[in-house]
Amino acid sequence: MNNDAKLKTNPSGVLIIVGTPIGNSMDLSARGIDALVNADFVLAEDTRVTKKLSRIRNFKIKKLVSFNDYNEDKKLSLVIKKIKEGSNVVLSSDAGMPLISDPGYKLVNECIKNDIVIDVVPGPSSIITAIVTSGLATNNFYFAGFPIKKKKARIDSLSKLAEMNTTIIWFESPKRILSFLNELVIVFGNRQAVVARELTKVYQEVLRDSLVSLISHLEKKTRLKGEYVILIEGNKYLNIKEIDNNILNKINILLKTKSVRSVVNILIKETSLPKKLIYDEVLKVKNNK
16 A cells, blocks of 8 residues: 555554655655655654755645654654544654654654554665765664763763674764764774764765774864764674784883883774773783783
């Protein structure tokens, strides 16, 4: 059954999740426009953003309703009531697929509980766009969303991911991108990584290098802006239990003038070995002196 048939024959209305452009307005599909135009009302994170999109792509929306992290709980029961009464509702986001680090999960859950038909009009995703252009492994990946705000909890969560042998992806703001990359170096070592911003836009930027080199590059910029997507390679050293002789020799030399912590930090930045492996080896060398 196509989307038009659902809208006409389902007496209780439907919820249609519509993916919106992540930067380039031309990425909104014809099917997405059709859903937005025919909906009785559209739930939007920021109605101004959706209005602007409709102006650029030259279509009209019957009714726009604000639906975001701040008012989702308050509006949930009313939206369900309207759909059950026959309204066809579109859930959109400011950019990308709704529910991906955006509101909407609770609404979808309630629709399922109430046997409401849910349809999806797929659209752009910064996660998929970033990983296919990254050059990192795409056979499997882990999306970690936005980092936890509290530092201790954030470091703990990063440490749990450090052993994964899969590409890992995060979102981060320009205000915190540098501090977060520095934390990645401490926890993951100097692995290969990718930092992407302004995806699909005119000034799209995809930087591919080691974490330390990426930090150095970003530190030279006068202003960091745009939402960042960060990707890091998986742990290639998962089964490695020993460090080669070159690094062992360096540990011996460094320990003559530096503390254990300093030696560990130096080697984390110079290699892509896991922190725990380096730390254990440095301690072993020191204790055997």
